[in-house]
Amino acid sequence: MLHPNSLYYDFLKPEELTFLKKAADFCQREIAPHAAEWEEKEELPRALFTAAGRAGLMGMLAPKTVGGQELSMLCFCLVIEEIAGHCGAFAMNMAAHNALCVGHPLGYASDELKKKVFPGVLNGDWMVAWALTEPNAGSDTGGVETTATPLPDGTWELNGQKIYITMGNHSDRMIVMAVTGKDEKGKKEFTAFWINSADTTKVRKVKTSGVRASNTSEFHLKQVKGELVGQRGKGQHAALACLDGGRLGIAAMAIGLGRSAVEIAKQRMLSRRQFGKRIAEFQALQFMLADCEVELRAAEALLLQPCIMQARGQRFSLEASFAKLYASEAASRACNSALQICGGWGYTRDTSVERMWRDARLTEIGEGSSEIQRLIISRALLKAAEEKYGLAEPPPAKK
Numbered sequence: 001m002l003h004p005n006s007l008y009y010d011f012l013k014p015e016e017l018t019f020l021k022k023a024a025d026f027c028q029r030e031i032a033p034h035a036a037e038w039e040e041k042e043e044l045p046r047a048l049f050t051a052a053g054r055a056g057l058m059g060m061l062a063p064k065t066v067g068g069q070e071l072s073m074l075c076f077c078l079v080i081e082e083i084a085g086h087c088g089a090f091a092m093n094m095a096a097h098n099a100l101c102v103g104h105p106l107g108y109a110s111d112e113l114k115k116k117v118f119p120g121v122l123n124g125d126w127m128v129a130w131a132l133t134e135p136n137a138g139s140d141t142g143g144v145e146t147t148a149t150p151l152p153d154g155t156w157e158l159n160g161q162k163i164y165i166t167m168g169n170h171s172d173r174m175i176v177m178a179v180t181g182k183d184e185k186g187k188k189e190f191t192a193f194w195i196n197s198a199d200t201t202k203v204r205k206v207k208t209s210g211v212r213a214s215n216t217s218e219f220h221l222k223q224v225k226g227e228l229v230g231q232r233g234k235g236q237h238a239a240l241a242c243l244d245g246g247r248l249g250i251a252a253m254a255i256g257l258g259r260s261a262v263e264i265a266k267q268r269m270l271s272r273r274q275f276g277k278r279i280a281e282f283q284a285l286q287f288m289l290a291d292c293e294v295e296l297r298a299a300e301a302l303l304l305q306p307c308i309m310q311a312r313g314q315r316f317s318l319e320a321s322f323a324k325l326y327a328s329e330a331a332s333r334a335c336n337s338a339l340q341i342c343g344g345w346g347y348t349r350d351t352s353v354e355r356m357w358r359d360a361r362l363t364e365i366g367e368g369s370s371e372i373q374r375l376i377i378s379r380a381l382l383k384a385a386e387e388k389y390g391l392a393e394p395p396p397a398k399k
Helices: 006-011 014-031 035-041 046-054 073-084 088-108 111-117 235-271 283-311 317-347 353-363 370-389
Strands: 128-131 147-150 156-166 173-182 188-196 201-205 216-229
Touching: 006 073, 006 283, 014 046, 014 073, 035 088, 046 088, 073 088, 073 235, 073 283, 088 111, 088 128, 088 156, 088 173, 088 188, 088 216, 088 235, 088 353, 111 188, 111 216, 128 156, 156 173, 156 188, 173 216, 173 235, 188 235, 235 283, 235 317, 235 353, 283 317, 317 353, 317 370
Parallel strands: 128 173, 147 173
Antiparallel strands: 147 156, 156 216, 173 188, 188 216, 201 216
């Protein structure tokens, strides 16, 4: 599907353009022929992740010194868009794996743990899950109830429950967020741990509306041994930093889904005839198509900004929220419009539009819901305004 906006390519190195083409070929060869079957089975084959690792897709952002591809954030996002255009479930898995499952130990693990983690998590030998969410915890990390207790041998023992964890029950290793006590202010102290997934107690695969082929999992931790990922009490800081990149991955996933759905709608408009003419001639549908394109291009522009900022070494947390919020909602609208344009045929499983429509809805929830993004954005705007204006009275009305 290679990205239609060639402007992006001006920001990529020649080797990144080569990798993007390689990723597109991988999608055509390994994903496109099987995506519908995976959707029906609600399962992604383990061999797909091995193949993705061998192709470099599981280590896109990691440096070459540990076996990664050392690609820019922009190239990573374009690859996620490409994958999403064929299979939203696998795009979500790759986005989470690269930003969270690789990014967290890469940025915060000890050198000793890094030697265990890399390159196994990059080359497809290991599938890794990132476990934060619980029945009472998600964006509200204060609701985390899983605990970790230090043992005499230097390891930790984890007990608790996790739910809605991407690929949790199919992973080989896992990064788990747990409470290790309270800080000096009496608040919960969060720490990340590296565990063997085989030590967890599987509960179920959670049935979801969209991204059905992804294994959304629930499991328990009962006296599971874990190893620190980073410093004790620094887990929340590390998690939030990783989520910045994760939100860009979800924004890219959303754009890929929206673009692919709109492409199908355009083909349908040119081939479907009603009242003696092609439906492409109906102005109502033409306007729907135009709105989709404008919104997707706006989403692309909002995604480009934090990618450039990241490449410059600038903080991009706020811009990641801009991109994730707008792209997810624009993609949902685009997929909804595409389905409407396709009519009854679009609502059936004879086409992938209805799957993209369901998958896109997840992007408004995962990695921080739209409401959380609005909260982040509004707080940042008001904080900046307070620093600029202080708590002064409103300016007097002009006479």
